[in-house]
Amino acid sequence: MEKHYIILILCSILVFANGNGVAQGPKAVRKWFKKHSNAKEKLTEFHFYLHDIVSGRNPTNIPVAMANATTQSPTYFGLIAAMDDLLTEGPEPDSKVVGRASGLFGSSSLQELGLHMTFNIVFTEGKYNGSMLAVSGYNQFNNRYRELPIVGGSGVFRLARGVATLENVWYNNTSGDALVEYHVVVLHY
Numbered sequence: 406m407e408k409h410y411i412i413l414i415l416c417s418i419l420v421f422a423n424g425n426g427v428a429q430g431p432k433a434v435r436k437w438f439k440k441h442s443n444a445k446e447k448l449t450e451f452h453f454y455l456h457d458i459v460s461g462r463n464p465t466n467i468p469v470a471m472a473n474a475t476t477q478s479p480t481y482f483g484l485i486a487a488m489d490d491l492l493t494e495g496p497e498p499d500s501k502v503v504g505r506a507s508g509l510f511g512s513s514s515l516q517e518l519g520l521h522m523t524f525n526i527v528f529t530e531g532k533y534n535g536s537m538l539a540v541s542g543y544n545q546f547n548n549r550y551r552e553l554p555i556v557g558g559s560g561v562f563r564l565a566r567g568v569a570t571l572e573n574v575w576y577n578n579t580s581g582d583a584l585v586e587y588h589v590v591v592l593h594y
């Protein structure tokens with residue numbers, strides 16, 4: 406009996422050290438829901454920087470498709486792109502990695518540079534390693550601040566909800582590259 410407890414504790418420590426994010430099977434998910442059905446949510450905040458690289462040999466944001474009319478549109482209406490942008494703790498590109506912002510967006514406005522975005526913040530470090538936050542919203546790129554809804558998550562962020570506030574640190578209108586500061590507030594169990 407005691408031996409089992411020790412093994413259990415050791416396993417928990419190992420799971421914690423590797424992050425709780427790696428997707429588990431349906432049994433574990435159902436158990437988690439039962440355990441958390443009356444639990445109180447906690448609030449977690451993140452601060453990091455997104456490196457959006459469009460130019461050069463190793464872009465992390467690439468156009469995938471567009472309509473004929475997109476080339477005539479001042480707002481790139483109809484352009485669809487894929488991104489897998491690096492997220493770091495500080496503004497420098499060689500700062501400690503937090504994870505990646507991985508997903509798709511499309512230019513969905515005729516009037517302004519407005520992007521419908523759907524992507525995941527995929528954490529790759531520490532206790533959040535493997536866990537994700539699902540972001541879905543409308544990014545008015547020329548506004549100083551943009552609010553993108555966090556609509557869910559996986560791993561330690563199951564049933565998460567929150568808001569990511571975006572602000573450009575800089576945007577190079579020649580290369581298209583940008584550095585974007587993210588403040589994320591999220592409620593989760």
Ligand SMILES: *[C@@H]1O[C@H](CO)[C@@H](O)[C@H](O)[C@H]1NC(C)=O
Pocket residue numbers: 473
């Ligand atoms: C798009 O442009 C190409 C090349 O000019 C043309 O062949 C094609 O018919 C156009 N497609 C539409 C849907 O207008």
Ligand SMILES: *[C@@H]1O[C@H](CO)[C@@H](O)[C@H](O)[C@H]1NC(C)=O
Pocket residue numbers: 422423424427529530531534535
């Ligand atoms: C994050 O998790 C992956 C997959 O389990 C693992 O390969 C990787 O080494 C982990 N990274 C860190 C920094 O713990």
Ligand SMILES: *[C@@H]1O[C@H](CO)[C@@H](O)[C@H](O)[C@H]1NC(C)=O
Pocket residue numbers: 578579
């Ligand atoms: C590009 O940025 C420069 C420097 O910030 C600015 O002077 C210029 O007006 C911008 N060009 C366009 C087309 O927005």
Ligand SMILES: *[C@@H]1O[C@H](CO)[C@@H](O)[C@H](O)[C@H]1NC(C)=O
Pocket residue numbers: 460577578579580581
């Ligand atoms: C903006 O991008 C252009 C083209 O890559 C580059 O020549 C220029 O130095 C960049 N400007 C800044 C301020 O980094």
